[in-house]
Amino acid sequence: MESLDRILTRLAQTSTSDAISRPNGLGETADGEPHCDICDDARWVRLGEPMGSPGFGKMAPCECQESNWNSRLDERLRRYANLGPLERLRFDTALPEGRIGFADPATFAPALKAAKLYAENPAGWLVILGPSGSGKTHLAAAVANRCVEDGRPVFFISSPHLIDQLRPSNRPGNSEGETGEWTEFVDLFDQVMNAPLLVLDDFGAGNMTPWSEEKLDQILTGRYNARRPTVVTSGLVRDSLSDRMRTRLLDPDLATVCEITGPASNADPTPGDIPLRMVESMTFDSFDPRGGAGATREQQAVLRDGFKVARAFAEHPDRWLYLAGPTGTGKTHLAVAIAGLRAAAQEPVTFAIVPDLLDNFRRSFNPDSRVSYDRLFDEIKNAELLILDDLGAHSSTAWAEEKLYQLIVHRYNAALPTVVTSRVMIGDSDQDDGSGAFFSAAIMSRLRDTLMVTERALIAPDYRNRGAVRPRTRRSSGTRGRR
Numbered sequence: 001m002e003s004l005d006r007i008l009t010r011l012a013q014t015s016t017s018d019a020i021s022r023p024n025g026l027g028e029t030a031d032g033e034p035h036c037d038i039c040d041d042a043r044w045v046r047l048g049e050p051m052g053s054p055g056f057g058k059m060a061p062c063e064c065q066e067s068n069w070n071s072r073l074d075e076r077l078r079r080y081a082n083l084g085p086l087e088r089l090r091f092d093t094a095l096p097e098g099r100i101g102f103a104d105p106a107t108f109a110p111a112l113k114a115a116k117l118y119a120e121n122p123a124g125w126l127v128i129l130g131p132s133g134s135g136k137t138h139l140a141a142a143v144a145n146r147c148v149e150d151g152r153p154v155f156f157i158s159s160p161h162l163i164d165q166l167r168p169s170n171r172p173g174n175s176e177g178e179t180g181e182w183t184e185f186v187d188l189f190d191q192v193m194n195a196p197l198l199v200l201d202d203f204g205a206g207n208m209t210p211w212s213e214e215k216l217d218q219i220l221t222g223r224y225n226a227r228r229p230t231v232v233t234s235g236l237v238r239d240s241l242s243d244r245m246r247t248r249l250l251d252p253d254l255a256t257v258c259e260i261t262g263p264a265s266n267a268d269p270t271p272g273d274i275p276l277r278m279v280e281s282m283t284f285d286s287f288d289p290r291g292g293a294g295a296t297r298e299q300q301a302v303l304r305d306g307f308k309v310a311r312a313f314a315e316h317p318d319r320w321l322y323l324a325g326p327t328g329t330g331k332t333h334l335a336v337a338i339a340g341l342r343a344a345a346q347e348p349v350t351f352a353i354v355p356d357l358l359d360n361f362r363r364s365f366n367p368d369s370r371v372s373y374d375r376l377f378d379e380i381k382n383a384e385l386l387i388l389d390d391l392g393a394h395s396s397t398a399w400a401e402e403k404l405y406q407l408i409v410h411r412y413n414a415a416l417p418t419v420v421t422s423r424v425m426i427g428d429s430d431q432d433d434g435s436g437a438f439f440s441a442a443i444m445s446r447l448r449d450t451l452m453v454t455e456r457a458l459i460a461p462d463y464r465n466r467g468a469v470r471p472r473t474r475r476s477s478g479t480r481g482r483r
Contacts (some may be wrong), residue, residue, distance in 0.1 A: 036062060052202065077148045079216065082156050087143035088414075091116055095378055102133040102348070104261045111258035115139040118256065119146035122154075122197050122229040127249050129234055130260030137201050143231055144199050155195035159203045161241050162192065163212045189215075193222045203249075209326040224248045235346070237405040247296040281341075282336035284311055292328065292461035303330065306456040308439070310334040311452075316339040317385050317417035320453040326427045328462030331421040335387050338419055342385060350383035356398050377403075381410045384417070391422040392439060401440050412446045415450035420447075426455050 063444045078087070088198070092110075098108030111128055112135075118126045119142070122180065126143070128136045147154040157165075165188055192198060195382070203216070221232050232249060238259075241249065250257055289303040292307065306323065314337065321338075323331040342349040364373040391404075409419050424439060426447050439447070447453055 035431065060349050074148075074151075076149065077153060081109065081144055081148050081154050081173055083141060083144055083148075086137070086141040086156065087145060089138045091119070091142045092143050093382060094135065094138055094393060095375065095382070098260070099133060099348070099379060102262070103130065103135055107259060107261045108135060111260050114256055114258050118231070119143040122147065122152070122231075124227070124229065125224075125249070125255035126231045126249075127234070127255050127257045128232070129237065129257070131220075131262055132235055132346040134260040134262070135237075136260065140199050140201050140231050141232050144197075147197060153195070154197040154199060155191065156199040156201065158193065158201040158205075159216065160205050161247065162188075162200070163215065164217055164227060167212070189219075192219055194228070195282075197231070198223060198228070199231040201233050202346075203232050204236045204240075205234075207285070210282060220245070220248050224251075227254065278336050279340050281355075282333045283340055284314070284334075284337045287330060287333055287337060288463065289331075289343070292463040294461050302456075303460055305459060306334065306458050309454065309456050310338055313419070314338040317342070319415060319419065320412075320418045320447075322426060322447060322453050322455040323419070323421045323458060324455060325458035325460070326423060326462070329458040329460045330463055331458055332389055335389055335419050335421050341385055347385070348383070349385045349387065350380065351389065352380065353386045353389045357388075358403065361403055377407075382416070383405050386411065386416065387419040387421075391420050391423050392424045401443075405440065405442055408443055408446055412452060413448075415452065425457055426453070 094112060096109060096112065097103075097105035098112075107130075111130075113127065122143070128139055130136050144154045144156045192200075200219075220230075220232075227403070238246070238250065249255060249275075284307070287307055289300055289307050291300055291303050295303075310321065310323070317338075323334060325331055339349045341352045360376065361373060363369055364371055364376045410416075426444070447455075
């Protein structure tokens with residue numbers, strides 16, 4: 001990881017090599033290299049001054065130099081910002097009233113306004129407190145992304161990740177390897193301490209040891225004393241903060257504090273909330289890859305593979321996972337297990353049974369509904385991780401197909417992590433499985449994109465029959481029949 005000094009030096013200086021490098025975005029040569037038609041990649045142009053003019057015969061920088069420098073600066077700012085996939089979390093993608101079921105609109109809206117104001121002029125501290133899933137990280141990342149867009153350096157890092165990066169290197173040594181680790185520790189610590197704008201996400205999350213508390217205290221105290229612009233998000237409430245942290249994070253002369261509370265008690269329930277009994281019973285530990293009664297070795301191998309893929313997705317959600325198969329083969333079990341693992345990691349996840357989801361969409365048109373259709377639909381289509389259970393089991397009306405098409409196309413185009421369970425096999429030429437479940441051609445064409453969608457067909461006997469009593473075979477020798 002590059003130190004702050006090295007980054008800022010490159011951002012502030014235009015070297016000779018920059019001055020003669022090829023411009024960006026002005027056309028391409030046959031081999032794909034950038035090309036400028038104005039100066040023919042000479043980087044300089046002759047002034048069109050008449051003879052006798054002071055500028056006659058003199059050279060001036062071509063406009064492609066400014067374009068090249070701006071593009072390089074943007075690239076360096078983004079690399080330094082350390083946002084990664086959080087570059088998609090911007091103010092224009094934030095729901096004005098917060099996520100349904102996770103944030104009270106009365107407290108989220110002021111936090112959104114404060115974050116926008118802070119992004120325009122990062123001065124002092126912005127502290128955002130709230131429960132998991134309330135939108136704290138979204139607002140913090142949006143501040144960082146706005147700063148990058150405006151050409152201002154910002155460094156984003158989560159508190160648990162910062163501690164993990166610092167801890168292994170927290171020891172000087174005499175060997176070359178250990179010395180290198182110590183240098184890396186110092187560079188990172190200095191970078192976090194002195195960043196022009198630091199965004200520290202999820203302060204206090206994870207297993208806080210005395211050592212990690214000491215490191216975070218050093219960083220926050222150093223930035224507090226220097227009055228360096230800082231954004232801090234935390235799931236901790238005011239009363240759980242130590243006196244020392246409270247004096248820094250809640251200092252009225254330095255910090256703007258926003259507290260996002262959970263949903264109001266009279267708010268509509270989140271569509272697709274998973275019943276507690278399902279979360280507790282449908283875990284990866286409780287999944288039985290042996291399947292139902294009569295499962296063959298091949299079918300058990302299919303279930304083990306499905307389990308492995310689902311577990312890997314739960315640990316690192318990326319693109320789409322499609323779990324297909326007949327009723328009772330464990331599709332919903334694995335989907336709920338994914339949701340449970342993400343929730344345990346304090347990561348937002350939205351679980352929706354498709355027929356119930358469509359019913360919620362319909363009810364949102366009722367004038368008495370506390371949640372508008374537009375807000376509900378935006379919430380679902382932009383969910384950080386969406387699990388659609390039993391796709392294809394809905395009543396196939398033109399309206400339902402339209403809504404599902406809009407939802408699927410949006411998440412497909414945005415490559416948003418999505419889990420789908422269905423009785424419909426993607427590879428089947430005949431989509432109808434005999435139950436009436438089928439997809440439109442427009443939806444199926446997206447699901448068949450193997451670069452986006454990973455399918456696992458769980459073909460096995462209904463696991464609910466695994467406890468059924470099987471007939472015993474009488475033997476003349478008196479031995480017991482086997483299952």
